[in-house]
Amino acid sequence: MLRQVFVATLLACSAASLASTTPADIKVDGGAVRGTPWNGGLLFRGIPFAAPPLGPLRWKPPQPVASWAGVRDSLAQPASCLQNDYGWNHGDFVIGNEDCLTLDISSPAISAKLPVVVWIHGGSNRAGGPNDIVLSDLGKQVVIVGVRYRLDIFGFLSHRKLTAEQGGSGNYGLMDQIAALRWVQRNIARFGGDSGNVTIAGESAGSQDVGLLIASPEGRGLFHKAIMESGTPGFGLPFRSLADAQQIGDQADAIIGTGGDLQKLRNASPVALLAAGRQLHDDALEADDYLWLRTTIDGNVLPRSPEELLTDAPARPIIIGSNRIELDVPGDRPHRDSFVDKAFGAMAPSARAYYHLDAPDPADDPRRGSRDVQIGTDVTFRCPTMRFASIFAARQAPVWEYEFDAADNGGQTTHSAEIAYAFGSSTFGQGLTLKPYWVNFIRTGDPNGPGLAHWPRLVSDAPTHVLFDSSGVTPQPRTRMEICSLMERL
Numbered sequence: 001m002l003r004q005v006f007v008a009t010l011l012a013c014s015a016a017s018l019a020s021t022t023p024a025d026i027k028v029d030g031g032a033v034r035g036t037p038w039n040g041g042l043l044f045r046g047i048p049f050a051a052p053p054l055g056p057l058r059w060k061p062p063q064p065v066a067s068w069a070g071v072r073d074s075l076a077q078p079a080s081c082l083q084n085d086y087g088w089n090h091g092d093f094v095i096g097n098e099d100c101l102t103l104d105i106s107s108p109a110i111s112a113k114l115p116v117v118v119w120i121h122g123g124s125n126r127a128g129g130p131n132d133i134v135l136s137d138l139g140k141q142v143v144i145v146g147v148r149y150r151l152d153i154f155g156f157l158s159h160r161k162l163t164a165e166q167g168g169s170g171n172y173g174l175m176d177q178i179a180a181l182r183w184v185q186r187n188i189a190r191f192g193g194d195s196g197n198v199t200i201a202g203e204s205a206g207s208q209d210v211g212l213l214i215a216s217p218e219g220r221g222l223f224h225k226a227i228m229e230s231g232t233p234g235f236g237l238p239f240r241s242l243a244d245a246q247q248i249g250d251q252a253d254a255i256i257g258t259g260g261d262l263q264k265l266r267n268a269s270p271v272a273l274l275a276a277g278r279q280l281h282d283d284a285l286e287a288d289d290y291l292w293l294r295t296t297i298d299g300n301v302l303p304r305s306p307e308e309l310l311t312d313a314p315a316r317p318i319i320i321g322s323n324r325i326e327l328d329v330p331g332d333r334p335h336r337d338s339f340v341d342k343a344f345g346a347m348a349p350s351a352r353a354y355y356h357l358d359a360p361d362p363a364d365d366p367r368r369g370s371r372d373v374q375i376g377t378d379v380t381f382r383c384p385t386m387r388f389a390s391i392f393a394a395r396q397a398p399v400w401e402y403e404f405d406a407a408d409n410g411g412q413t414t415h416s417a418e419i420a421y422a423f424g425s426s427t428f429g430q431g432l433t434l435k436p437y438w439v440n441f442i443r444t445g446d447p448n449g450p451g452l453a454h455w456p457r458l459v460s461d462a463p464t465h466v467l468f469d470s471s472g473v474t475p476q477p478r479t480r481m482e483i484c485s486l487m488e489r490l
Contacts, residue, residue, distance in 0.1 A: 036073075047104070049147075050063060050179050079100050081155070117138070118198060126289075127152070155176070199224065200227075229419070233310075326415045354482060382484065403468070404421070434468065
């Protein structure tokens with residue numbers, strides 16, 4: 001609901017501020033595209049960055065875009081990638097199409113050399129689209145690129161026959177993101193963007209994917225900075241081996257009735273595949289809506305564990321953080337004890353004692369919510385965020401860590417709440433917003449600037465983050481270290 005209101009507000013405000021910018025034809029991979037006036041600049045929607053992943057290209061790495069004749073106009077609304085309907089994503093569901101490997105660009109000045117931010121949308125790697133951010137007023141200051149990537153069973157399925165064909169399988173959605181970043185490197189200068197100053201940014205699953213792109217050898221040289229909002233490479237879950245991932249592919253064969261025949265699987269109807277996606281199960285999870293958030297070491301994009309890959313990944317500038325309240329325990333209360341045991345392993349007794357799990361439920365904390373919400377937020381978001389940030393800070397990378405606890409009308413934060421403050425017009429405290437910090441970072445690799453409260457870098461020997469809340473911008477020691485020190489997952 002928050003995102004729907006945010007998008008509606010952006011559309012209304014931006015429609016009222018359309019400028020009479022003259023559309024321009026721009027040559028890109030495959031042909032020419034034409035923008036439409038937007039926010040005082042130009043908007044290009046639905047530019048193909050790879051061939052449609054249809055038929056024999058289903059579950060293959062993205063292929064070069066097919067050429068077209070004439071000039072492609074900016075679309076009013078490009079298709080989202082295929083996805084099931086979970087309610088919150090209904091708008092993307094109704095415009096879903098398997099032919100979806102396109103990107104959108106908002107540019108304030110195509111003759112300039114401006115910093116670029118590439119937005120990777122969230123949605124559990126199974127739903128969503130990039131429509132909101134590319135339409136935001138941030139596009140008046142920097143070039144924004146919004147990427148569509150294969151989702152759910154189309155984007156993340158591993159299969160024995162695919163592994164035999166490709167030397168590994170899974171993570172096709174990540175491959176799409178990498179192909180889009182390569183497209184940006186080749187083409188963004190024609191839209192006024194600086195290919196030498198690219199920031200990748202994402203929220204939730206998009207933030208997870210940003211973290212995986214930082215880790216992956218395939219992502220190196222394609223971007224220079226990263227913003228990670230409420231998501232890490234593992235979300236506190238154990239990484240999935242290719243062998244385990246292929247067992248999920250076996251389930252898909254059994255559900256659809258393809259009997260291990262890859263050709264039949266590629267010929268299966270999208271409706272049947274989406275229905276099968278709802279039935280797939282992973283024994284390591286307490287809730288299968290996290291199925292595609294458990295990262296697969298696929299052998300291609302991720303040849304080794306992301307944690308191992310991070311040890312020699314370039315030490316780039318990073319903004320990373322989470323919200324004071326994110327989400328409940330996966331699977332809700334009936335799965336709480338098992339979730340804690342799996343997350344903390346040998347340290348589970350200490351974690352149970354910290355949360356007083358053998359005592360009656362305490363009253364909800366006014367800022368942190370119920371005990372179960374605190375567990376879900378700690379294990380899935382806060383603690384993995386701290387660990388990722390610490391790994392890079394220990395390598396002397398410029399890292400700025402935050403916790404966000406601002407909400408309109410004095411309410412509690414929720415998952416994705418910060419988006420409206422970083423990319424929209426929402427304010428907290430005395431008219432404060434995250435946007436200038438984000439813009440400064442996208443421009444220079446440092447969120448600080450004139451007139452802003454100072455946000456200190458994270459240092460290993462005295463870890464400090466910034467709290468954004470109703471009182472302002474406050475540097476302070478990390479919170480919840482007692483429980484996070486018991487957990488070693490990303």
